[in-house]
Each structure stands twice: as C-alpha cells, then as structure tokens.
Amino acid sequence: MLPDDLTARGPVLPGAGARGVPRPRLPLRRPERGRWVGGVALGLAAHLGVPTALVRFLFVLLAPVAGVGLALYGFLWLAVPAGDPADAARAARPSALTRLARRQSAAEPTRRLPLTDIAVGVVLVLAAVVLIAVRSGADVDVGWLLPALIVLVGLALAWSQLDAAQRDRWRARTGGRMPVSVVRLLGGVLLAGSGVLLLVAESAGRGVAPAELVQAVVAAVAVLVGVGLVLAPWWLRLVRELGDERAARARESERADIAAHLHDSVLQTLALIRARADEPAEVARMARAQERELREWLYADRPAPGTSIAAALRAIVAEVEDSRSGPQGEPVAIETVVVGDRQPDADTEALLQATREALVNAVVHGRPPVSLYLEAGADGVEVFVRDHGDGFDVDGIGPDRFGVRESIIGRMRRRGGAATVTCRPGRGTEVHLAFAGRGEEGRPEGTPPEEAGRPAAAGAAPEDAGRPGAGDRPPEGTDRSPGEPPEAEQRRVVAPEVEQRRWVAAPAAEPRRGAAEGEGHR
C-alpha cells in the first residue's frame, strides 16, 4: 500500500520552487513507513526517483549473482541512516523559509519488524539443526563452525551500536563512566579477533609447513579485515553524529532568530493595541495584520521571492487589507484560497494588478465577506473576486470612471486575457479574471510580447507610483468614485496611447470580449 507513494510522483520536496523549477533530489534515508525489510529499496527509489518495485526487483535479481544484491543491501542497510526522506529534505531547508508550526502527519503508527528477535530465533534454529545433525551422525565440521559463529557474533555486537546510537548516548549520559558502546566495541574486537585466530589456527594445524609464511600473512590480513569491519560502524557513527550536531546547532540559532522576530512583532502590536484601545476599527486592523504575519510564519512554506504567484497574491491581499476599509470605515478581511502555483511572468503581473483593483473595489464598495480564489496551472490562471454587495451596472459606469473599465477589464484585455464582472441582485458581485495558457494566442500577430507588454505597464505606472503611499490615503478615496482627481487625471493622460494599442489588439481579443460582455449583462 504505502511503498510506492514516495516515488510514484517522483521526488517531491515540500516547499521547493514553483512549477518549472527543478526539485532537488531527496536525501538517501531508510523510511520507517512502507518498508519491507530495512527500507533500503524504498529509500533508494525515493532518492533516485525511480519506482520502488524496480529497485526491489533489481535487488532480488542481483541476490543470486554471488550475493551482490545481498551484500549491497546489507551495506546500505548499515550505512544509510533511518528516517523519512521528505522530513530530512525539510530539515535541510533553511528555517527562514520553513514553517514553524509542527506538521501533523496523517500517518498511522508504524509497525517495525522485530529484527533482533528474528535474528536470535534464526541463530537458535540453526544451532538446533546443527545439534540434530551431529546427533544423527552427520559429519559436521565443528572446527570451522564455532570460530565462524564467534566472528559473526562479534560483528553483530559491533555493528549493533549503529542503530542503537540514540539509546547508547542516553545510557552513556545517565550511567557509569564507561559507555556501553566502548564495551561493545572492545567485545566485538576481542571476539572477532579470537575467531579469526582460531580459524587461522585451524587451517594451519592441517596445513603443511612450507605454507606457514603465506598463512601468517593471511592471518594478519584476516585480523586486519576483522578489526576494520568492527571499527567501521564506530567511525561511521562518529561522522554521522558530528554532522547531525552541526546541523542541529545551525537550526537552533536560526530558530532563535525567528522567535526573536516574532516576539518583537507580536509584543509591539499588543502595545499598540493597548494604546489605541478606543479605536475599534484600528485595533481590528492591527490584530488582523498581526494574525496574517503570524500565520505566514507558522503555516506557510515561504518560497523564495519571485517564484510564486501565490506569495505575490498574499502580499497584495495584505496590502489591501491594511490600507483599505469598508464603506463605514471598518476593516474587511479577505478570505483567500489559492489552488496550484506557478512562476510569475508579465501576464500574471497584469493579472495580479487587476486582482488588486478588483479587491479594492470589493472592499471599499462591496459588502463583506469578500472572497478571493486563485487557480493556477500549466494551462492558465484564473482569479475570482467576490463580495456580497449589490454590485453595479458595468454599462452604467461613466466614461470618466476608470477603476473597473481601465484597470481591470482594459488591463486584462490588453494582455489577451478575459475579464468579466457579474452582478446579480442578492447574490453579490463577482469579478472573474482569466489568462489561458501562456496567453500567446491572445496576443496580436506582429506585436512582440515585449511590445504588447508595454501598454499595460504604462497604464499601471501612475497608480503604482501612488501605491506605496496608499496606506496614508484617507479611506474615502476610492477608485470608483467620480470625484477622485489625482489618479483619474493621471490615467487620462496615458489613455490615448492605451486606447490605440487596444485597437491593435482588438481582432485577436474579439471573441473573448464578446463573451465577456455577454456575461456582464446578465
């Protein structure tokens, strides 16, 4: 059931770049969940981004080939640390970009094979088989068997410290002066060494004298190999612990930075709220802004800037919530739902600007709740902005009012997108903005993309210039009210050029516009 999930969708890394950005490989770990034996195949498949079944098949295929599969499996089992690859990848992310709240896993509790018990059982069964064989008169070469068993036990003792590293550390701290790992190591070395010696002695006893020199060399090498095998896990563990501790320290300090930042901002906001307790609207606004910031820190995987339109959209929502108020001066929360994500480009920039205008309209003139829905995929981006106000008549908007006509509908059409405003009495107003695909087909022939991008940018320029100060503007100043001299004035200056461009773009955009207006009349 579980095994293939890690790999079926390829290596996934939470919070990696948006669509089109290559995701880094998952680190090599042996996952606890979904493993059959040691989790080697599962982890390897996740690391390489190939199906788990294939890796398992290869291991099985290689097993009879002089035991290569088994040896490889055993080596990886011992050398690869256990853990969830996705978690490891998450932990490797800089914590400035990681959410702080603990992730809750949907995982059912894991079931592990009682490997120690199985190993003991196998050894006992083997011993029993050997005993019975000896009793029934079979010629078992006990002289080889005993040393081999001793070597195996010694190796097992030495290697067992790898998986039990955590337990050992705990015991070494609470217990006596001599850590158990040292006992293990010494015991392992002793056992393995004596086993190897016994083996050599056995062969020497039967061998002929001239071969003694060779045998001595063989013995020495055997002892060295034995000791090396015994020491390897100890060395591996040392290296691993060092790396772990270093990473943990780096994470700790980063977390401390974040905590400091959070405390500062929250405490400051609380102080501000106390100072202005008699202004409910202001208090509500500050609380909302602080809540948003906290949520961002706690629950969002903060993407690198410029890689996510979802993040850009959140920034716009924050700006509108902070700077605009409803008709009675009350702050309005915008319920935001984002599905999918993609990298921003010139088209989505225009879309986001149009979205901002629609949000401002909904907050200032509509009635809460205001909902914002963005759906981004490879084949287009769609935005819905909805409020519960009575709406307005699109055709009734005077030519001198540029808010809806220019900055929403015009802006979208110039980029080859579609904008629709739907008002239905009692059911609120909904603005629908959409770009299909990369928007290529909506662009007029002979107009290079850069050229087509110009008018929108020019149209956006004046108000963008005014945007940083938007928070200082009185809430009554709106884009849709007739008496709003500065912005409207500025836009009119740009209008002729914009108008011209629109005629150029008209043929290609025609069908969409027709559809849009048909909807607008509904």
Added chain:
Amino acid sequence: MSETAAEGGPGGRDGGPGGQDSVGGAPVDVVLVDDHHLFRTGVRASLDARVRVVGEAADVDEAVRVVHELTPPVVLLDVHLPGGDGGGGAEVIRSCADLLGRTRFLALSVSDAAEDVVAVIRAGARGYVTKAIDGTALSDAVLRVAGGDAVFSPRLAGFVLDAFGAAAGDVATGDDELDRLSAREREVMRLIARGYSYREVAAELFISIKTVETHVSAVLRKLQLSSRHELTRWAAARRLL
C-alpha cells in the same frame, strides 16, 4: 449532467427544506474539544439556541473519555490537541472509531496547513471550519454535520482541488474512481472555494441543495478513502496556502 435537468428549476433556487433545518426542533448536543479555555467559552457563547454544549474536553485522553461517556451526535474538535500520542484531533477520532456511526466530528482549526486539516478529515471528520467562523455559521455547520452531511469551508475546498490535481484538469470519468474528482464535483468544489454557500452553489448550477450535499459527501468520501495515501505530503509539495 443528468441531475441538472431533473432537479433544476424552482426547487434548486431557494433550496427547499433540505440542509440546515433538517434536524427538527430539539437542540443538537455537542461536545467541545479544545485546549484553550478561553476559546471554548467563546464558542459556547456564540452558538445559538439550536445547539447545546453538553461536555467539554481539553486534551486527547479527556476527549476520548468524554466522547465515549456522552456519545453526542456532534463533536467540535480542535485539530491541535495536547496529550495522547501526540496525534491531536486525528488521534481522538481514531480512538473513537467505534462510535463513528453515532457520533460525527467537525474539525475546527486555526491552522492554515493542509496536512493538519487533511489528517483529521482522513481520520473520519465530517468537515472542517476555521475558528474565525461566526456563531450562526458554526451552528449551521453543526446542524449540517448532525444531519449526516459534510461541511466544506472554502479553504478545505481549495485543499481538495489541489490535492486531487483538479486544477490541472485531471478529472474522473467513471463514478467509482476514488483518486479523481468528477467534473461536477470539481465544479462544486470550485464554487465553494470561491466563497459560495451550498445554497448559492445550487442556484448557480441549477441543481437542488440536496444534490450539492450529495456531491460534497462524495468528495469527502474520496478524500477519506482515496488510495492517494500521501495526499497531504503531495499537497504540501504543491505548496498550498
């Protein structure tokens, strides 16, 4: 699809008797599980007369005990809870699996994280609402859950669309497919994500509220049973809000 023609018309417009008021006169008993006393008090005060709080619990173990003692029709359950094995709300639901026929769980969370929400839904919760919800809407949601329906907030609908890849046009063709949404279910989810109430969804699609509820329940079932075991991880990889 077929139900559009069959159930469109006036019944679809104003919703009919189905939905919120289907549970008659007596108030619905509710157990409130949240580790913040202040929040429990707030919720109790905001619920209207249609809902009665009969018990409260502050952690996983207490919640399991209280729910087993009272077997209320609805449990309002916080996603993040201390105690138990650290599994939070999902652990409470799993521990009360023997009651799932009689007791229904409505998840209540301040979290924006898809994993948290999807974890409780997959454990068996019948819906999810944010803690910012007002009292009337919460009471509506409780009644809806008590009536056996699913409650989807816009955000949960967004998670679902993202998790099932519905945004990419990945739409089921057969009814029995668990891993993908049907075109109609996707449409309903999108409208809910856009802030439409069930009633408004019904009006928009010219279907009855009952049909909307059927679709939503079907989506909930898919979310709970889908073999996309790692829905949450997958959703996280797609970087939801």
